[in-house]
Amino acid sequence: MALTSPRRSALSDQVIAELRNQITSGEWPVGSRIPTEPELVGQLGVARNTVREAVRALAHNGLLDIRQGSGTYVVATSELAGVMHRRFADADPRHIAELRSTLESSAARLAAQRRTDKDLKQLDTLLARRDEAWASGDAEQFVAADATFHLAVAAASHNEVLSELYADLGDLLRDWLRDDVGHELRPERHMDHARMVEAIRGGDGDTAATEAASYPFMCLGNPPRADG
Numbered sequence: 001m002a003l004t005s006p007r008r009s010a011l012s013d014q015v016i017a018e019l020r021n022q023i024t025s026g027e028w029p030v031g032s033r034i035p036t037e038p039e040l041v042g043q044l045g046v047a048r049n050t051v052r053e054a055v056r057a058l059a060h061n062g063l064l065d066i067r068q069g070s071g072t073y074v075v076a077t078s079e080l081a082g083v084m085h086r087r088f089a090d091a092d093p094r095h096i097a098e099l100r101s102t103l104e105s106s107a108a109r110l111a112a113q114r115r116t117d118k119d120l121k122q123l124d125t126l127l128a129r130r131d132e133a134w135a136s137g138d139a140e141q142f143v144a145a146d147a148t149f150h151l152a153v154a155a156a157s158h159n160e161v162l163s164e165l166y167a168d169l170g171d172l173l174r175d176w177l178r179d180d181v182g183h184e185l186r187p188e189r190h191m192d193h194a195r196m197v198e199a200i201r202g203g204d205g206d207t208a209a210t211e212a213a214s215y216p217f218m219c220l221g222n223p224p225r226a227d228g
Contacts, residue, residue: 015054081168097216105213110157112205119156
C-alpha cells in the first residue's frame, strides 16, 4: 500500500483516496476506529504530516471523526452521507419516518416491476438474516441486518439515483432505528417484512409500496391513519 509522488499535494491526494477507499469498500466500516497515525505512516510509507493532512481532510468532509484521547472513527461512507448525517442528525423523528416512507415505498414499487431472480435470492437471504438477528436478541446486529435488507430493496429498484441516495442516508437511518429499537428488542416492535418480499416477488407494486410505506411509522409506534 506504499505510495510515492514527487509532489506533496499529489501525494496527499493519493493518501486521501486510499483512506476513502478503505471506508467505501467496507474495510473500515462505520463505527470502527481506523489505524493510528503511526500505523498509517508505516502502511502507506509517507510522512506523518501527509497522513495527518489526509485524515483532517476526511474529517472535514464528514467521513471521519477525530476524538481526542480515543482515536479516529468512521462516521459516514461518503461525503454526501457525512453532510446528511450532520445536517439531519437532530431532525424530528417523524420527519425522518416520512422521508423513509417516501423513499422505501418508491423503491419497493419499482422493485416489484424490475426485480431479477438474483435480486429475489438476495432479498430472501437478507430477510432470513434479519429474522435471525431479531431472534438473537442482539439489537445492534438487528439494526445492521435491517439496514442491509432495505438497501437491497432499494438496489432491486434498479434506479441508481434512488439506491445511492438511500445508501447515503443509511448512516442517519441506522442511528434513527438504533434509537428507536434501544438496547432491548421488544416483541411489540417486531415487523414482518415477508409480505413486502412476496409482493415484490409477485410483481404487485401497490402492495409492496403500501407495506414499505407503513414500516417507518410502525417503528415510531404511531402508524398514520388510513385517511392520511
